[in-house]
Amino acid sequence: MSVDGTGGAFGRFWAMTTKEFIQMTRDRITLATMIMIPVMQLFLFGFAINSTPHNLPTAVLMRETSDVGRSILAALENTDFFDIRFVLQREEEMDEMLQSGRALFVIEIPEGFERALRRGEQPALLVAADATDPVAASSALGALSGIVNTALARDRQVTMGEPTPPAFRIVQHRRYNPAGSSTLNIVPGLLGTILTMTLLIFTALSVTREVERGTMENLLSMPIRPIEIMLGKIAPYVLIGLLQAVLIIAAGFWVFGVPILGDPASLSLLTGLFVLANLSIGYTFSTVATNQLQAMQMAMMFFLPNILLSGFMFPFAGMPAWAQWIGEALPLTHYIRIVRAIMLKGADLSDLTTDALALAGLTGIAMLIAVRRFRRTLD
Amino acid sequence: MTAAAPALPESAEAPPARDIVIDVHELTKSFNGRTVVDHVSMQVGKGRIHGFLGPNGSGKTTTIRLLCGLLTPDSGTGTCLGFDILTESDRIRRRVGYMTQRFSLYQDLSIRENLEFVARIYNLPDPRGKAQGAIDRLGLKGRENQLAGNLSGGWKQRLALGACILPQPALLLLDEPTAGVDPQARREFWSEIHALAAEGLSVLVSTHYMDEAERCHEIAYIAYGKLLVTGTVDEVIAASHLYTWTVTGADIHPLQMELEKTGGIDMVAPFGTSLHVSGRDETALEAAIAPFRSRAGLTWQKGEPTLEDAFIDLMKRSEDNFR
Numbered sequence: 001m002s003v004d005g006t007g008g009a010f011g012r013f014w015a016m017t018t019k020e021f022i023q024m025t026r027d028r029i030t031l032a033t034m035i036m037i038p039v040m041q042l043f044l045f046g047f048a049i050n051s052t053p054h055n056l057p058t059a060v061l062m063r064e065t066s067d068v069g070r071s072i073l074a075a076l077e078n079t080d081f082f083d084i085r086f087v088l089q090r091e092e093e094m095d096e097m098l099q100s101g102r103a104l105f106v107i108e109i110p111e112g113f114e115r116a117l118r119r120g121e122q123p124a125l126l127v128a129a130d131a132t133d134p135v136a137a138s139s140a141l142g143a144l145s146g147i148v149n150t151a152l153a154r155d156r157q158v159t160m161g162e163p164t165p166p167a168f169r170i171v172q173h174r175r176y177n178p179a180g181s182s183t184l185n186i187v188p189g190l191l192g193t194i195l196t197m198t199l200l201i202f203t204a205l206s207v208t209r210e211v212e213r214g215t216m217e218n219l220l221s222m223p224i225r226p227i228e229i230m231l232g233k234i235a236p237y238v239l240i241g242l243l244q245a246v247l248i249i250a251a252g253f254w255v256f257g258v259p260i261l262g263d264p265a266s267l268s269l270l271t272g273l274f275v276l277a278n279l280s281i282g283y284t285f286s287t288v289a290t291n292q293l294q295a296m297q298m299a300m301m302f303f304l305p306n307i308l309l310s311g312f313m314f315p316f317a318g319m320p321a322w323a324q325w326i327g328e329a330l331p332l333t334h335y336i337r338i339v340r341a342i343m344l345k346g347a348d349l350s351d352l353t354t355d356a357l358a359l360a361g362l363t364g365i366a367m368l369i370a371v372r373r374f375r376r377t378l379d
Numbered sequence: 380m381t382a383a384a385p386a387l388p389e390s391a392e393a394p395p396a397r398d399i400v401i402d403v404h405e406l407t408k409s410f411n412g413r414t415v416v417d418h419v420s421m422q423v424g425k426g427r428i429h430g431f432l433g434p435n436g437s438g439k440t441t442t443i444r445l446l447c448g449l450l451t452p453d454s455g456t457g458t459c460l461g462f463d464i465l466t467e468s469d470r471i472r473r474r475v476g477y478m479t480q481r482f483s484l485y486q487d488l489s490i491r492e493n494l495e496f497v498a499r500i501y502n503l504p505d506p507r508g509k510a511q512g513a514i515d516r517l518g519l520k521g522r523e524n525q526l527a528g529n530l531s532g533g534w535k536q537r538l539a540l541g542a543c544i545l546p547q548p549a550l551l552l553l554d555e556p557t558a559g560v561d562p563q564a565r566r567e568f569w570s571e572i573h574a575l576a577a578e579g580l581s582v583l584v585s586t587h588y589m590d591e592a593e594r595c596h597e598i599a600y601i602a603y604g605k606l607l608v609t610g611t612v613d614e615v616i617a618a619s620h621l622y623t624w625t626v627t628g629a630d631i632h633p634l635q636m637e638l639e640k641t642g643g644i645d646m647v648a649p650f651g652t653s654l655h656v657s658g659r660d661e662t663a664l665e666a667a668i669a670p671f672r673s674r675a676g677l678t679w680q681k682g683e684p685t686l687e688d689a690f691i692d693l694m695k696r697s698e699d700n701f702r
Binding site: 008012016019026216223 | 444447448449450451469472473475477479481482483484485486487488492495496497499500501502506526
């Protein structure tokens with residue numbers, strides 16, 4: 001029997017995987033956390049983080065009383081973007097409203113607006129917004145023109161003598177996310193973020209834990225190679241990572257109504273690759289760090305740019321070139337593109353070759369560093 | 380990288396038929412400029428139990444780690460089971476059972492799971508059967524599903540030994556295996572070691588206990604990284620060139636204080652109601668104790684130095700030389 005044969009290598013890998021799996025199931029609290037973290041975070045962020053504002057306190061300064069003005073007001077009130085709380089009479093009240101924060105928006109319908117409109121003079125509708133929260137302001141402003149257009153179109157229909165009950169609707173031309181819902185954007189991003197955070201930590205602790213518990217000395221005195229240890233330690237967590245992904249996608253689908261327009265097989269395959277990339281990087285940290293605390297800190301250091309530069313929080317295209325380059329080196333950047341493309345745009349594997357190759361490349365580099373960094377001696 | 384090592388037929392890996400299993404020369408290892416192992420040379424014969432003694436921090440653990448490839452020596456050469464400790468540590472690993480000082484099996488795995496893990500890592504056929512065999516041999520039947528971390532010190536040590544010998548190694552390296560274990564468990568442990576040695580297994584065992592040292596075929600004493608003496612117990616005692624008198628009497632503590640201040644006496648050690656009074660120079664020793672021999676209530680007797688006397692003396696002398 002040759003101990004160096006592939007059969008032997010698989011046997012040792014399998015011994016390691018079985019051992020890791022048993023240890024994982026034995027640590028009940030960690031296991032429960034693994035399952036609970038993704039679901040909890042999804043609910044927290046999915047419900048709490050919502051960049052589409054609702055019921056923004058709004059004031060209206062009506063300088064004329066016209067059908068058009070009333071239509072616009074009614075239309076605004078029928079959306080849940082604006083909550084018209086004040087109807088103002090004097091101009092000074094506008095500033096007061098914004099200053100005190102009682103209203104985030106003040107809409108002024110100028111004198112002679114209807115008449116100017118009918119003459120085709122393109123009159124201005126003044127909107128003053130509190131832009132201290134730019135996200136809320138810009139998305140509400142974006143919605144506003146749509147609302148007004150709808151209102152005016154209806155008003156014109158009325159003048160043409162077709163009295164129909166108003167069916168106010170905001171028609172926005174936002175592709176892939178017709179409702180402009182940030183949940184649709186956030187859930188796929190959260191999938192990647194939650195996986196990154198939990199998976200990095202799982203493997204970041206794996207080698208340092210053995211060192212700290214004193215079991216590493218025994219393991220190193222046995223005939224097992226660094227690559228077998230690495231793969232054996234990563235394998236059980238691939239399963240956990242996929243289980244987490246399924247939980248998040250299922251919750252996204254049933255709770256937040258995030259569809260999967262593309263091919264589920266491609267999604268699973270690329271999710272598996274992403275899971276592997278993060279586990280490899282975490283494992284690499286584990287071979288560099290000297291204790292669990294260090295490994296944890298390294299994982300956190302790596303996690304932060306993942307959140308900020310991957311396009312999850314801020315639009316990738318808006319970042320300066322150097323930040324984009326850093327972003328390209330992070331698995332989450334590629335995975336967020338992949339998930340948004342598959343779930344929301346219905347893309348398949350052939351559309352995502354570049355990102356898939358990038359993930360595979362990052363995995364390979366991390367594993368190579370880990371195997372080379374792994375200390376087979378206690379020197 | 381060893382991962383790329385080609386498969387070699389088993390016949391090429393067999394150690395040469397020799398009677399020396401550990402043969403190292405001038406091994407030196409230092410950490411951060413402090414020499415921990417200083418030109419240590421050592422031979423261990425097949426089927427022998429070799430005791431390894433020395434004060435804490437003397438380099439015992441480091442030497443053992445150098446032997447099994449867990450540390451790379453700064454200089455020196457040697458073979459372990461006929462394999463070069465510098466280049467063939469992979470083959471050494473497969474044939475050496477190393478029992479660490481601290482319990483290093485997985486505390487959160489059960490007894491059975493730990494043993495099966497070891498069996499699988501060594502690619503033993505029928506790992507389940509092998510683990511069960513070891514459980515029966517260890518007398519742990521019925522407790523095999525207990526977590527290793529919940530075992531008492533004595534049982535942990537037996538389990539660790541069981542795991543060590545599971546892959547049938549040719550050499551056992553035991554690093555203070557009986558520290559903190561009760562006398563009965565220690566005795567059973569040593570019976571097992573002797574039984575294994577009788578089957579041809581070679582053992583290098585480090586210890587602090589004199590009674591254990593006396594159970595070894597040969598002993599080696601290391602202090603401040605230097606190997607000071609090797610040989611059988613009798614040889615080591617003879618090499619110490621100590622002369623010892625035993626004095627018995629009531630209330631000997633004040634006597635001890637007096638003797639310690641007297642020139643010509645190198646060492647006074649109390650043993651119950653008697654004192655071992657030793658010196659390296661026989662005539663000087665006798666001259667030194669002469670005034671005390673006439674005292675009432677004391678019985679003086681010329682005796683043999685014990686191994687402990689020899690070691691305490693070695694330790695004192697090495698302190699004088701190296702500190």
